[in-house]
Amino acid sequence: MAYQNAHHFKIDNLIQIDKSQKGESGVSQPITSLHSLNITTIIVEWEELKKIACLGGLHQSEECYDAPKCHLKMREAVIKDIMSWVDSKDPYKKIMWMNGPAGAGKSAIAQTVAERCHEENKLVASFFFSRTATMTGGDNGTKLVPTITCQLADIIPEAMKLIVNELEENKMLLSHSMEVQMQNLVINPLKNLHLNANTFDISHFPHLVISDGLDECRKPEIQSRILKMITGAVSNPLLHICFLIVSRPELEIRTTFSDPLVSSLCIPLVLDDKYDPDTDIETYL
Numbered sequence: 001m002a003y004q005n006a007h008h009f010k011i012d013n014l015i016q017i018d019k020s021q022k023g024e025s026g027v028s029q030p031i032t033s034l035h036s037l038n039i040t041t042i043i044v045e046w047e048e049l050k051k052i053a054c055l056g057g058l059h060q061s062e063e064c065y066d067a068p069k070c071h072l073k074m075r076e077a078v079i080k081d082i083m084s085w086v087d088s089k090d091p092y093k094k095i096m097w098m099n100g101p102a103g104a105g106k107s108a109i110a111q112t113v114a115e116r117c118h119e120e121n122k123l124v125a126s127f128f129f130s131r132t133a134t135m136t137g138g139d140n141g142t143k144l145v146p147t148i149t150c151q152l153a154d155i156i157p158e159a160m161k162l163i164v165n166e167l168e169e170n171k172m173l174l175s176h177s178m179e180v181q182m183q184n185l186v187i188n189p190l191k192n193l194h195l196n197a198n199t200f201d202i203s204h205f206p207h208l209v210i211s212d213g214l215d216e217c218r219k220p221e222i223q224s225r226i227l228k229m230i231t232g233a234v235s236n237p238l239l240h241i242c243f244l245i246v247s248r249p250e251l252e253i254r255t256t257f258s259d260p261l262v263s264s265l266c267i268p269l270v271l272d273d274k275y276d277p278d279t280d281i282e283t284y285l
Helices: 039-052 076-088 106-119 141-155 157-169 178-195 220-234 251-257 260-264 277-284
Strands: 016-022 028-031 095-099 123-128 208-212 242-247 266-270
Touching: 039 141, 039 157, 076 095, 076 106, 076 242, 076 266, 095 106, 095 220, 106 123, 106 208, 106 242, 123 141, 141 157, 141 178, 141 220, 157 178, 178 220, 220 242, 220 251, 220 260, 251 260, 260 266
Parallel strands: 095 242, 095 266, 123 208, 208 242
Antiparallel strands: 016 028
């Protein structure tokens, strides 16, 4: 059976869902009198989702086990600025683009921020693109949303039932475009939780997603689609998550970030002379 070896499940207080009813927002609404998802359904759909996801792209994966991290005294100013933005939960600037040339320490900073935010229950998900890693799909965008979804379901159990319901309603969803997947597997469940804030205390939910190495995604047009997809997601006022995007300033990425809609929601953080690595090193030594 597909769910024979499934583990690490915490299934309680199942949200009961009427598949025939939709709220004004088009999102399935929790009710209290009709059928509820059973544990077998949840496990089967969870296993299918994991098959599509690229779990080697997580910051805690085996692929990233020995990833470079910042010494506490190195890049301290950069990390401080990032954490200040994360903690601010700025509703108008939900994207931060940290960019710089090769060797600037971007991935080390991203790994350090991911670990710190994970420890402080602020991290929803992370995805580290890579062209050289052995993980399948680490250099294309097709795995991004399923990988975020797996982590979202794991970190916010209330979202898991809503995600499974979406997969149950549309058996072909995991073969659809990343934009459709983002809408159904991330936006809709989080909107649903927001609409039921009287049941769930969403103020304590983690809210940061980190995507590192976007320039490692092989097709420039996919890089642009990912950024526009993320922009569309965070522009929804009911979606209380923010994205830290880390990359080199490649042409397609720069062009997309210069789009008025994208730039209006973004804070650029450039690893330039303002963050002098020589000063960091001198402080460390």
